Amino acid sequence: MKRLLIGLFIILLLTGCWNRRELNEIAITYGLGIDKDGDDFVVTAQVINPEQVSGQKGSGAGGTRSPVILHEERDKTVLGAIRKLSRTASRKIYVAHLYILVFGEEFAKAGIGDALDLIVRDQEFRTDFYVFIAKGSTAKDILATATPFSVSPAQEIYDRLHYSNRHYNPTKATGIRELLTNTSAEGIEPVVQSLLYKKSDVEPVQQIGSGPVPEPPLPTGNIAVLERDQLVGWLNETQADTYNTVTNNIKHAVSQFLCDEDQYGAIESTNVKATLKPEYQVTPKMNIDIKLTGKINELDCEQFTTTPQKIRELENIISKYLEEMHTSNIKKVQEDIGVDIFGFGREFFRKKPQIWKQLKNNWSETFSQLEVDINVKVRITGTSTTDDSYLKRLRKGK
Numbered sequence: 104m105k106r107l108l109i110g111l112f113i114i115l116l117l118t119g120c121w122n123r124r125e126l127n128e129i130a131i132t133y134g135l136g137i138d139k140d141g142d143d144f145v146v147t148a149q150v151i152n153p154e155q156v157s158g159q160k161g162s163g164a165g166g167t168r169s170p171v172i173l174h175e176e177r178d179k180t181v182l183g184a185i186r187k188l189s190r191t192a193s194r195k196i197y198v199a200h201l202y203i204l205v206f207g208e209e210f211a212k213a214g215i216g217d218a219l220d221l222i223v224r225d226q227e228f229r230t231d232f233y234v235f236i237a238k239g240s241t242a243k244d245i246l247a248t249a250t251p252f253s254v255s256p257a258q259e260i261y262d263r264l265h266y267s268n269r270h271y272n273p274t275k276a277t278g279i280r281e282l283l284t285n286t287s288a289e290g291i292e293p294v295v296q297s298l299l300y301k302k303s304d305v306e307p308v309q310q311i312g313s314g315p316v317p318e319p320p321l322p323t324g325n326i327a328v329l330e331r332d333q334l335v336g337w338l339n340e341t342q343a344d345t346y347n348t349v350t351n352n353i354k355h356a357v358s359q360f361l362c363d364e365d366q367y368g369a370i371e372s373t374n375v376k377a378t379l380k381p382e383y384q385v386t387p388k389m390n391i392d393i394k395l396t397g398k399i400n401e402l403d404c405e406q407f408t409t410t411p412q413k414i415r416e417l418e419n420i421i422s423k424y425l426e427e428m429h430t431s432n433i434k435k436v437q438e439d440i441g442v443d444i445f446g447f448g449r450e451f452f453r454k455k456p457q458i459w460k461q462l463k464n465n466w467s468e469t470f471s472q473l474e475v476d477i478n479v480k481v482r483i484t485g486t487s488t489t490d491d492s493y494l495k496r497l498r499k500g501k
């Protein structure tokens with residue numbers, strides 16, 4: 104009996120995966136786009152061409168074929184359109200390796216809730232891909248743009264956003280998990296990075312051979328603002344900078360500041376921290392403390408030297424400039440868009456729950472009129488220069 108039990112246990116260990124799929128049965132999809140045309144959903148899938156990725160040559164007079172293939176279908180539901188893609192793909196669309204999900208602007212204005220509901224329900228979707236909105240174009244336009252570097256345009260877009268998110272203040276990389284959370288959370292609304300379509304005379308990716316190819320679409324600096332699941336506005340670059348600062352999305356900051364009437368400098372920082380403190384006396388108020396530590400890497404103002412007194416003066420100038428900039432940007436969002444993307448309501452929900460119960464039913468109007476007080480404290484740890492700087496010597500002449 105003991106030997107029988109051991110044998111049965113070994114047999115169980117040797118069984119294969121019940122839901123396995125062979126590579127020749129699936130179409131590995133790196134990019135997925137969803138648009139709306141009338142009552143139909145239009146789904147575009149950017150599928151890897153395994154023969155071209157492995158270095159094999161395509162047949163026919165065209166020479167080497169594109170490493171990716173676009174498939175497009177439409178239906179009354181997103182899932183129906185995805186399933187229809189098998190008519191041209193001849194394989195099951197496999198989204199477990201998805202890099203980017205792109206929504207067309209018109210679809211985003213109508214509401215992306217149907218697509219998000221599918222992603223929540225479908226177990227094949229992972230949560231490590233980025234979400235974009237195609238500004239002024241369709242998702243298909245974005246996915247049809249060829250790339251000069253990576254095998255897949257979708258992978259190129261993902262890599263560029265991932266890098267830009269760490270080194271350029273106005274860029275915001277929104278993952279699907281964050282989007283799903285903020286569309287249903289209390290006191291905060293989601294934002295999504297946009298992509299700008301660059302029309303080119305070069306044919307789309309399905310027919311590109313060995314000739315020149317256009318540059319891939321880049322993050323534009325414009326961040327899309329959503330109210331729940333609907334696109335309601337856009338942030339410009341300085342407003343996006345303020346958004347990322349207040350919500351602690353800054354990884355590696357380079358902040359410009361006006362140090363004279365028409366002269367600028369730049370402080371580079373790897374330590375930017377914003378603290379939100381909700382307050383309620385007669386009316387609600389949000390206090391924001393921002394601490395920035397960094398070094399001066401560019402300075403076009405001759406009057407500043409590296410003496411401790413001049414460094415303190417420069418810290419005060421930078422602090423005042425950033426306070427005015429962030430205050431102005433938040434005010435513009437309150438007046439022009441009226442949607443709480445900063446999470447001010449969430450801070451009341453977390454830190455003053457009893458007050459939040461009184462405010463939440465009319466929060467949009469309250470947010471538009473909310474008093475916001477910003478205090479910026481800058482600490483300069485180095486100037487990367489000397490009293491006798493290069494620019495100073497250059498302007499004095501030989």
